[in-house]
Amino acid sequence: MGDLAAPTLASPSDAAAPEEQARVSEQEGEATPEAVGAGGEYAQERRQGPRPPAGQPLKGLHPARHPGRSTRMIGEVVVDLGLADRETVEDGVAAARAQGRPTGVVLVERGILRHDQLARVVAERFGLDFVDLSVFDIDMGAVNLIGVQAAKRYQAVPVGFTDDGAVLLAMANPTNVLTIDDVGMMTGRRIRPAAASVEDLNLLLTRLARMDESIEDIVEEEDEERRAGELAVEEADSDAPVIKLVHSIVAQAVQQGASDIHVNPEEGDTRVLFRVDGVLAPAATVKRRMAMGVVSRIKIMADLDISERRVPQDGRFALTVDGRRVDIRVVTLPLVNGEGAVMRIMDKGATLKVDALESLGMQNDDLARFDRAIHRPNGAVLVTGPTGSGKSTTLYAALHALNDGERSILTIEDPVEQRICGVKQMQIAPKAGVTFDVGLRSMLRADPDVIMVGEIRDRETAHIAVEAALTGHLVLSTLHTRDAPSALGRLIDMGIEPFLVSSAVDCIVAQRLVRALCKHCKRPHRVSEQVLAEHGLAGAQPYEPVGCSRCAGSGYRGRLALYEVMSVSEPIRSLILERAAVDDMVAIATREGMRRLREDGLQKVREGVTSIAEIERMTSSLL
Numbered sequence: 023m024g025d026l027a028a029p030t031l032a033s034p035s036d037a038a039a040p041e042e043q044a045r046v047s048e049q050e051g052e053a054t055p056e057a058v059g060a061g062g063e064y065a066q067e068r069r070q071g072p073r074p075p076a077g078q079p080l081k082g083l084h085p086a087r088h089p090g091r092s093t094r095m096i097g098e099v100v101v102d103l104g105l106a107d108r109e110t111v112e113d114g115v116a117a118a119r120a121q122g123r124p125t126g127v128v129l130v131e132r133g134i135l136r137h138d139q140l141a142r143v144v145a146e147r148f149g150l151d152f153v154d155l156s157v158f159d160i161d162m163g164a165v166n167l168i169g170v171q172a173a174k175r176y177q178a179v180p181v182g183f184t185d186d187g188a189v190l191l192a193m194a195n196p197t198n199v200l201t202i203d204d205v206g207m208m209t210g211r212r213i214r215p216a217a218a219s220v221e222d223l224n225l226l227l228t229r230l231a232r233m234d235e236s237i238e239d240i241v242e243e244e245d246e247e248r249r250a251g252e253l254a255v256e257e258a259d260s261d262a263p264v265i266k267l268v269h270s271i272v273a274q275a276v277q278q279g280a281s282d283i284h285v286n287p288e289e290g291d292t293r294v295l296f297r298v299d300g301v302l303a304p305a306a307t308v309k310r311r312m313a314m315g316v317v318s319r320i321k322i323m324a325d326l327d328i329s330e331r332r333v334p335q336d337g338r339f340a341l342t343v344d345g346r347r348v349d350i351r352v353v354t355l356p357l358v359n360g361e362g363a364v365m366r367i368m369d370k371g372a373t374l375k376v377d378a379l380e381s382l383g384m385q386n387d388d389l390a391r392f393d394r395a396i397h398r399p400n401g402a403v404l405v406t407g408p409t410g411s412g413k414s415t416t417l418y419a420a421l422h423a424l425n426d427g428e429r430s431i432l433t434i435e436d437p438v439e440q441r442i443c444g445v446k447q448m449q450i451a452p453k454a455g456v457t458f459d460v461g462l463r464s465m466l467r468a469d470p471d472v473i474m475v476g477e478i479r480d481r482e483t484a485h486i487a488v489e490a491a492l493t494g495h496l497v498l499s500t501l502h503t504r505d506a507p508s509a510l511g512r513l514i515d516m517g518i519e520p521f522l523v524s525s526a527v528d529c530i531v532a533q534r535l536v537r538a539l540c541k542h543c544k545r546p547h548r549v550s551e552q553v554l555a556e557h558g559l560a561g562a563q564p565y566e567p568v569g570c571s572r573c574a575g576s577g578y579r580g581r582l583a584l585y586e587v588m589s590v591s592e593p594i595r596s597l598i599l600e601r602a603a604v605d606d607m608v609a610i611a612t613r614e615g616m617r618r619l620r621e622d623g624l625q626k627v628r629e630g631v632t633s634i635a636e637i638e639r640m641t642s643s644l645l
């Protein structure tokens with residue numbers, strides 16, 4: 023149960039191991055968001071939280087305030103729980119009575135209750151637990167006791183275990199005794215029913231079904247391959263759990279939108295980590311007895327030599343997850359505690375697709391500056407930032423905006439990340455002698471209006487790009503500098519004459535990516551006015567991450583870009599000629615309206631889309 027095998031492999035007897043069970047509170051009162059749930063060790067790992075001692079409330083599980091069936095009517099419970107005022111509820115109850123329909127349904131229809139609130143009310147009325155599936159950590163070991171098909175049929179999902187070994191069953195209708203009996207028979211356990219919102223239950227069922235299918239997909243595809251003799255590896259039946267485990271690791275990583283999977287052997291168990299939205303976080307623990315099999319299995323899939331464990335190897339394989347083909351690059355590493363592996367997920371369906379400048383998320387004045395610069399017939403527009411800051415997304419958005427069929431657009435990239443219809447795209451091939459500067463030189467002979475150079479890395483490329491910008495071409499490119507003004511100095515350092523830089527460059531965008539708060543679970547961050555003022559956030563109401571099922575417990579979902587857009591104005595051109603210090607340029611540019619990266623970040627904190635912590639993280643990486 024403790025290893026990742028739990029989600030798909032736990033047999034009822036595994037799940038019964040008492041020390042491994044999720045603990046369910048019998049305690050009265052509200053589960054606080056701070057009380058991190060224990061949906062099995064898997065969920066624990068994901069959150070890095072301490073395992074709560076027995077008897078502590080689980081996140082998302084709300085025991086009834088008054089245990090035992092109550093004689094109160096639904097309407098009364100709604101008022102008692104403070105979900106609506108008496109008058110509103112009485113109106114609803116009267117309407118329901120007149121129509122001869124259930125009160126709860128009418129209250130939801132009238133917008134007085136949400137689905138989840140209705141479930142809460144039903145639970146309270148019958149003295150049962152209410153389980154909020156949007157934040158509750160589902161124990162896959164419990165789910166697998168009956169399987170997704172049966173769960174669908176019963177509109178009930180076993181989501182965890184109680185301290186005394188009963189199955190916690192999330193039900194749309196927790197009073198359905200027949201379902202409780204059936205599931206009790208199927209699992210051979212006592213059932214503790216809990217009310218759940220119909221909507222959340224259906225969402226969960228869909229997710230579980232999809233995960234099931236995607237794993238079947240992979241297995242089927244592989245069976246075919248094996249039949250075709252492409253995968254000429256004899257596998258004993260005892261390998262099946264390992265295969266399923268590896269598949270479920272990959273499927274979960276893809277579903278969480280991870281870019282990399284790290285398999286790190288440690289002294290005891292092996293740790294699996296996912297990189298999601300640029301941040302590496304523990305995803306699961308694989309028990310020692312399975313760990314070697316996991317790495318071997320990955321090596322088999324990537325067609326590597328499984329007997330060689332002392333030398334790093336690299337390879338690749340492809341899987342179908344959720345009906346999408348996912349290419350995976352594998353690197354194995356001989357580490358002190360055993361062989362590890364890093365898998366990079368090349369999920370084409372997941373690449374950020376931005377085709378309109380507006381969707382970049384620039385503030386209006388920044389967008390206007392950038393838009394003006396890329397619509398000039400000549401000059402250079404540069405995007406700067408470290409690797410992984412979303413520079414190419416910005417350039418692609420510009421190309422889409424310019425690609426109206428009336429301009430000849432050529433690109434030279436390393437590699438071509440996104441194909442654009444109507445744009446002539448070239449990939450560098452250093453072995454064949456096609457480097458950025460060579461490609462760029464030949465492109466200039468092909469009558470371009472717009473040239474995009476993936477990156478300016480050396481003097482030659484810088485020189486040709488600047489010359490092209492000065493001779494009637496619009497040049498788009500990227501540089502690695504910490505902020506916008508530094509790009510000018512960088513070009514001069516590369517050996518370009520200041521007077522060329524000053525006349526060629528029109529606009530520079532510096533950018534960073536930060537994680538976006540999960541909309542489903544973010545909550546107001548209580549910070550003193552003094553701290554807010556110190557952060558430059560006086561009067562703001564920032565939000566902080568919490569973690570729920572929709573964001574895999576991280577509190578964040580997706581990323582957004584912060585920008586610093588600098589127009590190269592006449593005063594700045596003079597400063598370039600004087601080889602002035604960056605600070606002097608910053609002073610002029612900010613006076614002319616340039617917003618620094620950090621300020622843009624703080625604005626996005628004010629808007630509640632990201633957190634103070636993310637801006638701090640980004641700022642510390644500025645250096």
Ligand SMILES: [Zn+2]
Nearest residue numbers: 540543570573
């Ligand atoms: Zn969330």
